[in-house]
Amino acid sequence: MGQSIKDRVAIIGMGCTRFGEQWDMGVDELVLAATGDAFAAAGVAKGEVDAYWLGTAQSGMSGMTLSRPLRLRDKPVTRVENYCATGSEALRQAVYAVASGAYDTAMAVGVEKVKDSGYQGLNAFPIPNDGTQRTLTAAAMFSMVAPAYARMYGLSDAEMRTVLARIASKNHSNGARNPRAQFRKEMSVEQLCAMPAVAGGLSVFDCAGVADGAAAAVVVRAEDAHRYTESPLLIKALALVTGDGSGLMDPAYDYTTFPEVAASARQAYAQAGIRSPRDELAMAEVHDCFTPTELVLMEDLELAERGSAWKRILEGAFDLDGELPVNPDGGLKSFGHPVGASGLRMMFEAWLQLRGEAPADRRISTFGSRSLALTHNLGGYPGEMLSFVSILGTP
Known part of the structure; x- marks a missing residue:
């Protein structure tokens, strides 16, 4: 299993939007709302975060889905996708990046805009296959x-x-x-x-229903968490x-x-x-x-x-x-x-x-x-x- 991640990294700030049919919010607005709350909770500015991970299944194809609305300059932004665990995957990668020592501070963001978008729910890309996949909903x-x-x-x-x-x-x-x-x-x-x-x-x-929503977390090494909050989540x-x-x-x-x-x-x-x-x-x-x-x-x-x-x-x-x-x-x-x-x-x-x-x-x-x-x-x-x-x- 390798070395345990236990107590090596802490969440110091989080944000989460309301989930639902957000007629007045696109991907950019959802991202800005969730990250804004996370930055405020952690007491950090966007420039103080060393690296970003964005989880989205079909609301963007690169890290620019995050860097554009946040106006991030000279920062690495990695877009990840892993079925319905996409948001968790963003957090997992941000945590391991901090634990490795590559970055002091990282942010994980998850967002999806699937309502009032011309489609009902997610629609998988037409990936070629061998014809043996399931056909049931x-x-x-x-x-x-x-x-x-x-x-x-x-x-x-x-x-x-x-x-x-x-x-x-x-x-x-x-x-x-x-x-x-x-x-x-x-x-x-x-x-x-x-x-x-x-x-x-x-x-x-x-x-479960279909919804628009976004959430975000800021992570640092556990020994640094006290600089930002008295009550981190390890x-x-x-x-x-x-x-x-x-x-x-x-x-x-x-x-x-x-x-x-x-x-x-x-x-x-x-x-x-x-x-x-x-x-x-x-x-x-x-x-x-x-x-x-x-x-x-x-x-x-x-x-x-x-x-x-x-x-x-x-x-x-x-x-x-x-x-x-x-x-x-x-x-x-x-x-x-x-x-x-x-x-x-x-x-x-x-x-x-x-x-x-x-x-x-x-x-x-x-x-x-x-x-x-x-x-x-x-x-x-x-x-x-x-x-x-x-x-x-x-x-």
Whole structure:
């Protein structure tokens, strides 16, 4: 594994826009809003940042997508993309660049503008292929997780429907309290169970929405963090696992687990020295692109025993006032998913919660007793996936 990143780099400032249909904001305006807040929080000017990493899937093709609106002169700006983990990838590379000693200060920015742009959602570039790729939509691919899980662990269709609705209801309840969220209406389990199916057994409310948004973070070496803030957020672990896509061709793959997620979680916990994540984490922000995804993630991330996550969800273990709050900001379910920004948006919630800056009506139950947060991004589909896990903490 090499040398651990634990406690070598710190986040000293973050910014995050509201996510939603931003008719009055283009890519430039979103970038300026998120970076402006991050610069202010860190107390640095743009010229004091040595290097920049920009994560965007389809809102720009080079670092000039960032350097142009910021009017950056003589600075390296690297544009990265890694499916839905694009924002996390920008942060990962900025952190390792600082840890290497190449730069003293770096910024990671994630942005995506996908609404009112002539397209609905992201549209993949026509990359030539061998003709064997999947042809199903993302919703259809993830919809197969629910019946597979139900069959494996003996749930009826009605029980599974209730579990998935409970996940969506939790996240909508959290998002309703968050002014940065796109969807801010609480939804009851009964309302959600009554929704018609649109992909497999999933309704629209089992699927994350589409949004515009941006988020940013400034990072420095941990020993320098005190120069900027009394309450930095330390990087405890960064783990990225990229699968080889073989699950789609493997008759043994059963859709009840995402092996890449489980592997990235094990690596992150090893880096951070975490032995019992359920007992040590204060919160988790996970990639709830679809409600059955969050169900499986609870087990792959070792937040619930195999086959027990559905029970824990119904018990409220992952609610804001539960034993381990999951997606306290509302998740992709409430925010939507501007691909380049989502990973950094998750880290922004950890930034607020662990530093005690989240308002009282949505403060996690574990605040003050635990000091570690997990963020998780996945990109791709069951059987062909990449997964990112970070562990962040206060000193």
